Structure formats: structure tokens, C-alpha cells
Amino acid sequence: MAAVILEARGLTRHFGGLKAVDRVDFDLAAGEIHALIGPNGAGKTTFVSLLSGRIEAGAGRILFEGRDITRLPAHARVRRGIAYTFQITQIYAALSVYDNVALAAQSHGSHPLKPAAMEALDRVGLTDRAGQIAGTLSYGHQRLLEVAMGLALKPRLLILDEPTQGLSQGEIEVFNGIVQSVVPAATVLLIEHNMDVVMELAQRITVLNFGEVLATGTPAEIRANPAVQAAYLGA
Template sequence: MAAVILQAKGLAKAYGGLKAVDGVDFALNAGEIHALIGPNGAGKTTFVSLLSGRIAPDAGQITLAGQDVTALPAHLRVRKGIAYTFQITSIYPRLSVFDNVALAAQSQGARDLAGAVGVALGRVGMQGLAGQEAGTLSYGHQRLLELAMGLALKPKVLILDEPTQGLAAGEIDDFGALVRSLVPHTTVLMIEHNMEVVMDLAHRITVLNFGRVLAQGTPAEIRANPAVQAAYLGTDDAAA
């Protein structure tokens, strides 16, 4: 049985009377690709923001490799091994591709900065674009640059928020191959609305609905789950 690398117990976050995350228990196994899905407003982004330390929980506990990180801010969780790439690209547009990745690698204390940057860019196929100004890249390449920045942090857990949003079909295929190449050395947790991508890539899927876990299982189990079908997977009511 795979070891649990990241775990949440009773995680909760409310905004006024809205319970965005409502007592969620969650376990991420080391070396897996785990997808987090659910309708808009289900609490997905709030949940991963809690895991990464971008916001603080009202209740609950988060552990990374058995260590309690609940009280740690985001930058310290990065040092512990949690990297979170955002739904909207968060690059430095006026810096070169190399410098963007170098900033991430430097934050982890890389001794051979050029080597660390080269490895990260190589993993996403962007070695030839190192000198280009990041803001002049295509949208697809900007998403890959963001991923390279995440990889330069050498994370134990890489959280991807809508990574295929805005990508062309061919870019999505390349992205899938790239994500597969990351495991088992890196564990991937991704929020993704493209169900074809989810079913193709994920080893396990967690479904959130109204801030709670509706279901968890393999792609086949999730596809066959009546509660998930009713809430999310393309029934007439859900599509309305």
C-alpha cells in the first residue's frame, strides 16, 4: 500500500455563512496523479489553497509526510515540498524564461543554478527558449514555464490548478505525457474541468460538492457512481 504524502483531517473554511470547505478528510498517496473535480463553487480552489498555505483553515489539520504543517505559511510549505501553480499564469513577464525558473530554483538554495534551470526547462521541452522574454511566449508556453518553475522547487507534491485551461488539443496531449513523466518521483494533485484529461491521467479522483467530499475512487468507480453522475457528470439536470 502506498504511503500517504499529504493528508487533511476535518479541514474547514467559511466565508461568512458560506462553508467553502466543510470538514474534509483527504489523503494523497505518494507517487500518484490525483484529480480533484466538482461543480463550480464546490470548494476546489479553496481546498488546495488551504493545502498550500495560501489561506489559513478555520479548523482541521494538514500533514506533509507525517509532519504537521497546518500553521506554516505558504513560503515555508514550499520549502517543505508543496508547490502550487495557479489557475492564471503567474510568471514574471518582463524577465527571461531562464530568470523566471532561476528565481524558483534560487529559493530552494540550488548551488548549480544554471544546471537546475536547465533540468527544469528540459523536463518541459523549453531549453531552446531560455533567453526569450516570458511575456512574449504563447499562452501554452507560459503554462509550461509556470510548470517548470514549479518543478525547479523540487516539490514532493505539485498542485496544478486548471493546467489545461486555454491549451489547444495538441498541447493537452503533450501536457498529459509530461505529467505522466513526473510520477512516481513527484506526486501530482490537479484541479481539472476537462473530464477526458481527468479520466485519462488520474489514478484516483476526489469529487467535492458544496465543500464536502461526495466520492473518491478510481476513474472507473467515479464514472459509475450515481451520486457523482447526478451532481456533476453530465446528467440532464447537471447540465442545465
């Protein structure tokens, strides 16, 4: 197995009596595409929000490239190489497509900005829309723009939260190609409900249920797991 780029131990976050994430142990191998799946309310978005620093852990610790980042704020984790694209599209609607990506490239410290921004747009197929106001893009193109913004950060870990939601089949095929092009230079953690996408892209899958890890394994192992079938995939 490849070196571990990120590990969580005992990661916990409760909201009142709700155990959103409860004592989760998790390893992410460098250069892999790792999918995180589970029923609605399983704790997936809370878990990746803990990894990215958007919310604080109640207990446990997170190591990234061997360094403890448990208490680092989100912007500091971005500087370390963790990019997180959100479940709900987060773009600057009044700015051009190019400016959205250029701002991401600037925050990474890329110079000159234009080649870095245009490279990211080219990778998601939005070069011809660089001058368009981002808020006028279709929903699917806005999702691809968000991925371009993540790529412009030159991440070592790219976390994608429900990236294919609202995409057409053609856009999903483009997205799959983008993700496959990112590795092994970067590592991808994919939170996704579309099981066709998961099974095509992921080398390993972790299943969350009620805030706990139900199973981790290859796609074949996850498909064959009776507990996963009962909780999520169906018999």
C-alpha cells in the same frame, strides 16, 4: 495502498455564510496522480489553497509526511516540498523564461542554477525559448513555463490548478507526458475540468461539491457513481 504523503482531517474554511470547504477529510498517497474535480464553486481552489498555505484553515489539520503543517505559511511549505501552480498564470512577465525558472530553482537552493533551470525547461519543451521575455509567450507556453517553475522546486508534492486551461490539444498532450514523468518520484494533485485529461492521468479522483467530499475512487468508480453523475458528470 502506498504510504500517505498528505492527509487533511476536518479541514474547514468559511467566508461569512459560504461554506467553501466544510470538514473535509482527504488522503493523498505517495507517488500517485490524484485528481480533484467538481462543479464551479465546489471549493476546489479554496481547498488546495488551504493545502498550500495560501489561506489559513478555520478548523481542521493538515499533515505532510507525518508532520503537522496546518499553521505553516506558504513559503515554509514550499521548503518542505509542496509546489503549487496557480489557476491564473503567475510568472514574472518582464524577465526571461530562463530567469523565471532560475528564480524558482534558487528558492529551492539548487546549485548550480543553470543546469537545474535548463533541465526544468527541457522537461516542458521550452529550452529554445529560454532567452525570450516571459510576457511575450503565448498563453499556453506561459502555463507550461509555470509548470517548469514548479518542477524547478524539486517538489515531493506538485499541485496543479487548472493547468490545461487555454492549452491547445498538442500542448495538452505535452502536458500529460510531463505529469506522467513526474511520478512516482513526486506526487501530483491535479485540479482539472478537462475530463479527458483527468481520466487519462489520475489513479484516484476526489469529487468536491458544495465544499464537501462527494466521492473518492478510481476513474471507473467515479464514472459509475450515481451521485457524481447527478452533480457533475451528467447521466
